[in-house]
Amino acid sequence: xxxVTQIPAALSVPEGENLVLNCSFTDSxxxxxxxxxxxxxxxxxxxxxxxxxxxxxxxxxxxxxxDKSSGRSTLYIxxxxxxxxxxxxxxxxxxxxxxxxxxxxxxxxxx
Amino acid sequence: xxxxxxxxxxxxxxTGQSMTLQxxxxxxxxxxxxxxxxxxMGLRLIHYSVGAGITDQGEVPNGYNxxxxxxxxxxxRLLSAAPSQTSVYFCASxxxxxxxxxxxxxxxxxxxxxxx
Numbered sequence: 001x002x003x004v005t006q007i008p009a010a011l012s013v014p015e016g017e018n019l020v021l022n023c024s025f026t027d028s029x030x031x032x033x034x035x036x037x038x039x040x041x042x043x044x045x046x047x048x049x050x051x052x053x054x055x056x057x058x059x060x061x062x063x064x065x066x067d068k069s070s071g072r073s074t075l076y077i078x079x080x081x082x083x084x085x086x087x088x089x090x091x092x093x094x095x096x097x098x099x100x101x102x103x104x105x106x107x108x109x110x111x
Numbered sequence: 112x113x114x115x116x117x118x119x120x121x122x123x124x125x126t127g128q129s130m131t132l133q134x135x136x137x138x139x140x141x142x143x144x145x146x147x148x149x150x151x152m153g154l155r156l157i158h159y160s161v162g163a164g165i166t167d168q169g170e171v172p173n174g175y176n177x178x179x180x181x182x183x184x185x186x187x188r189l190l191s192a193a194p195s196q197t198s199v200y201f202c203a204s205x206x207x208x209x210x211x212x213x214x215x216x217x218x219x220x221x222x223x224x225x226x227x
Contacts, residue, residue: 004153034215043115043201043218044154089153097142097205097214098169101154 002027002094006102013080014110021075021105023090028068031093035064035075038087038104047088048075080109113137117202117219124192124226132187132222134202141207142214143185144169145177147198148221154201160185161207192226199223 003026013019023033032051036044048057048064050073056065063076073090087106091099118133136143144159146169156169160179174196176188185204189196200222205214 032214036218041221043220044203044216045218046215049215091154093214097144097207097216098156098159099154099216100156101146103151103153 002030002092002100004090004092004100004102006088006090006105008105009103010106010108012108012110015080015082017080017109018076018078019080019107021077021088021090021107023073023075023102025071025073025092025100027092027094028071029094030068031095033064033066033073034091034093034099035062035073036089036091038089040086044089077107080107082109082111085109115202115204115217115219117200117222119222120220121223122225124189124224126193126226128192130189130192132189132200132202132224134185134187134219135183136185136202136204136217137183138204138217139182140204140217141182143179143202143204144216145175145185145187146201146203147171147196148201149198157187157200189224192224194226197224197226 034049035047050066061078087104089104091101115136145157146154148154158177160166202219203216205216
C-alpha cells in the first residue's frame with residue numbers, strides 16, 4: 001500500500017524567503033505525482049504534475065522535482081509572498097486517476 | 112464553464128438519517144471520484160467511477176453508496192449517517208486515457224458534513 005509523508009507539517013517563513021516542501025512515498029511504481037494547493041475552506045487546486053518519466057516541472061516561482069529511486073519529491077517556492085500562504089499537498093497516482101494524498105504542509109508567509 | 116459543482120456546502124445530520132451529496136461536472140470528464148478529508152489523515156478515496164454505469168470502491172467505502180447514471184453526475188449517498196462520517200467531502204473529476212496517465216484532477220469546493 002502506497003504511503004505518502006509530507007514534512008514539515010507546518011512552516012512559517014518571512015516574505016521573500018525561498019523554501020522547500022518535502023514529500024516522500026513508499027512505492028516507486030507511480031503514474032504521476034501532483035502538487036496541490038488548498039486555501040482554508042476551499043477545494044484543491046492543482047499546481048504541478050510530474051509524469052513518472054519526468055524529473056521536474058516548473059510553473060512561475062514553483063518548481064517540483066521527482067526522484068522515484070529515492071521515493072521523494074520536493075516543491076520549491078522562490079521568493080515567497082503572503083499570498084502563498086496555504087496548505088500544500090502532494091498526491092501520487094499509482095493507477096489511472098486514483099490518488100494517494102499526503103497530509104499536507106501548512107505554509108504561512110509573514111509580511 | 113462551472114467546473115465541478117458540489118451541493119450542499121454545509122449539512123448537519125442526526126445519527127441514522129440519510130442524505131445525498133451531489134456532484135456535477137460540465138467538462139465531459141470520464142473519471143469522477145469522492146474523497147473525504149479529515150484532520151491528520153489527509154484525503155482518502157471513498158468511491159470512484161470511470162464512466163457512466165461503472166463505479167468501484169476506494170479506500171474507505173463503508174457506509175457510502177454511489178451511482179453514475181450520466182457522465183455529468185456522481186452523487187454520494189449516506190445510507191445511515193454516523194458521527195464517524197463527520198468530515199469534509201470533495202468530489203473530483205478528470206479525463207482518462209490521456210498520455211501516460213497524466214490526468215489532472217479538478218476538485219469541487221467541498222461539502223462540510225456534521226453528524227450529531
